[in-house]
């Protein structure tokens with residue numbers, strides 16, 4: 147089992163719900179997720195995340211987003227509002243005349259957030275920043291010579307863009323890991339994203355770059371799935387591929403796409419796997435029907451690349467099966 151990098155601070159973000167189509171529903175991206183994964187990987191060596199400075203974080207994200215996330219809860223006028231979390235109500239839309247960051251705290255959220263599902267509370271910043279340390283510590287292991295390391299990150303990251311957050315993500319842990327890995331190894335690195343949802347943040351962050359290749363296997367947004375606006379098959383560049391799957395797709399379709407993703411990056415210097423396990427059949431957040439066996443096979447496929455590998459945790463929401471699914475991937479990766 148590869149080393150598992152961990153921080154207790156990742157547990158401090160308690161979403162306290164999600165606002166979905168105007169209704170506050172119970173949160174899905176809960177701290178118990180990380181505990182379930184840790185329990186399933188009890189035989190892995192647990193490594194405490196080391197603190198890293200903001201250098202790579204600020205190479206990936208705009209300082210305005212980082213500053214906002216750091217201060218949003220502190221500045222939330224909790225006494226004047228009944229919401230016990232930061233939640234946007236008005237969004238800056240595309241337009242051709244000037245617009246600016248609003249003054250009212252309850253409006254500022256709509257400059258940086260792109261959905262109403264991704265609330266900010268008392269521990270959100272600390273947990274999101276800790277997840278970056280977890281990811282960067284896993285990169286350190288690999289650049290120090292370990293063949294692979296696993297960053298047990300939460301909140302997840304692959305939906306976070308340069309200056310916007312959403313999709314239960316605040317800071318893009320996998321993208322930050324990729325940038326750090328590229329700086330250490332030199333040459334081109336790749337992000338293989340097998341979370342059930344398109345890695346829109348990662349795609350956008352590296353869209354105009356050829357030194358980080360990005361490929362995502364996910365449920366097709368053209369069939370109505372998050373992130374809705376991005377993730378279609380024709381978003382193709384020399385350094386980006388999307389492999390969308392129809393709702394209901396099972397192991398055969400999913401593994402064929404994972405193989406295609408791996409083959410497309412086989413000549414890079416190192417790889418980051420954005421490991422969501424929400425493509426599993428039991429997961430409530432996606433209509434893909436992938437089995438435990440296929441997650442093990444996905445691990446084997448990545449292993450067969452023979453590249454320095456950093457695995458970064460993304461989604462996966464069925465608390466009963468999520469830990470064992472992550473474990474299956476790691477078993478395959480170690481074979």
Ligand code: SP5
Pocket residue numbers: 164166171172173174263302303304305313314315341343372422424431460461462
């Ligand atoms: C990292 C990751 O897997 N993010 C997933 C974001 C997808 N969220 C879309 C939510 C769509 C509606 N779900 C209903 C849940 C009601 N509580």
Ligand code: ZN
Pocket residue numbers: 341342343422424460461462
């Ligand atoms: Zn997902």
